[in-house]
Amino acid sequence: MASAKEPRPPVGPIASILANLRRAPRRVRRGSQEVIENAVSQLFDVAVRAPQAEAAAASGEYRIDDLARLAGTTTRNVRVYRDRGLLHPPLRVGRIALFNDTHLTRLxxxxxMLDRGYNISHVHEMLSAWEQGKDLSAVLGLESAIVGTWATEKPATMAHAExxxxxxxxxxxxxxxxxGLIQIDDDEGTATVLRPTLIxxxxxxxxxxxxxxxxxxxHEQVFPLIDQISGILVxxxxxxxxxxIKPGESLPGDTEIAELITMLVRFRTQAVAxxxxxxxxxxxxxxESLVSQLLADFIEQRDDSGADE
Structure with missing residues (x-):
């Protein structure tokens, strides 16, 4: 009689993303830049969010309150998504429901997708397609698998007239x-401000x-200088x-790759700071030097004016 399978150890979010990428059809992995770009976005986002979840991530398991908080939603919504079949059942330990990183990524x-106007039926269909590998590049092209990005600002799309x-x-x-700070879509009649904070x-x-x-x-004078600073730091x-990671040699394990990615994101954070x-x-x-000079000039002019009286 075959022995029962032992429970699989918790998988970290970065390892999960790498595993999902590896499971994608080879033609999709090689032929779609969107898949790579979305995977990179997911990896960076997970690494940036890591400090917020260190306590919970130490075990790789979350209670429903922690899961909702980390995903930016409510426990009520988590229960609704679970009842609608959007989230897989949690692990039950007595009366406690424990969720893992896969639940967090999916949530x-x-x-x-719901924030972007899709209804629950559409979300269910897209998640099913994502899991089964069907039209994976199209699914990933529509939505990033993890909400948010490691960039500090997001483009703002509005009517051209606005x-x-x-x-x-x-x-x-x-x-x-x-x-390139503003992109125009004549077909849609919209304009996308790529740097809204700058504007x-x-x-x-x-x-x-x-x-x-x-x-x-x-801006045009400063931007090339910032690129030079970025190049030096990176x-x-x-x-x-x-x-x-040396060209032509075998890649290190997922754990080491995850550590390298996390190091780069931490490096970015500290470099920016x-x-x-x-x-x-x-x-x-x-x-301060400019104001001091302005005040000195002002006082000198006042003194000269008083001497002429």
Whole structure:
């Protein structure tokens, strides 16, 4: 008589993503850049979210309250999705229901699609297609398997007229389109602002009388310098990764790959923090020097004016 299968050990979220990618049909893996891009997005998102879930992830198991909190939803919604067949049954330990990382990934996907206007029936169909490997590239092209991204801001799509009103300067609008900060979809009549935070900053500074043309000039001068800084910072992390993963040699195990990906994301987080702090200190020092000079000039002019009286 065959012995009962032992329970499988908990699988971390990064390992789960790698496993899902490996299970995809070979023609899909090789032929669809969308699959790779979505996998990268998922990996980075998991690595970024990791600090928020360290306590729960230590065991790889979550109670329903923790699961809902990590997925950004409510326990009531989790129960509804479970009753509708969108979530697989949890592991029962006595009267306690325990969910794992697979449930968390799936719940984030469900929340993402429902937020984007799909109904529960559509979500069920897409999840079934995703699990069975049917039209996988199309499914992944429609929705990222994990809600959110490791980028700090998301593009904003709006009616073309709304975007032109947001910029309120036809020449500047065309420059922003030419620079790739705004993308136009003539068929849909929409415009996508790829850097909404930047445009918001432009508009706030404009209220002080600085022309948007000047602000775009500054962006065009600064952007290549930021790319250079990025290249310098990332090169150190890349050299460490390439020391572990050498072309032509067999890949390390999933655990080591997961550690390398996590290291790169942590490296990004710390690099951004360090550069932000350094830049802020430099700007503050420059502004203080400028204000000091302005005040010195003001006092000198006042003294000269008083001497003439």
């Amino acid at each position: 984030r996907l469900i929340t993402s 975007a032109t009103q947001l910029i309120d300067d036809p020449v500047a609008f065309e420059r922003l389109v030419a620079s 918001e900053a432009f508009n706030e500074i404009r209220t002080y009388g600085v022309g948007i043309g000047t602000l775009i000039d500054i 090169r150190a992390g890349a050299e460490h990764v390439l020391d572990k 360090a550069v932000t702090a350094t830049l802020a200190q430099s700007i503050e020092s420059t502004i």
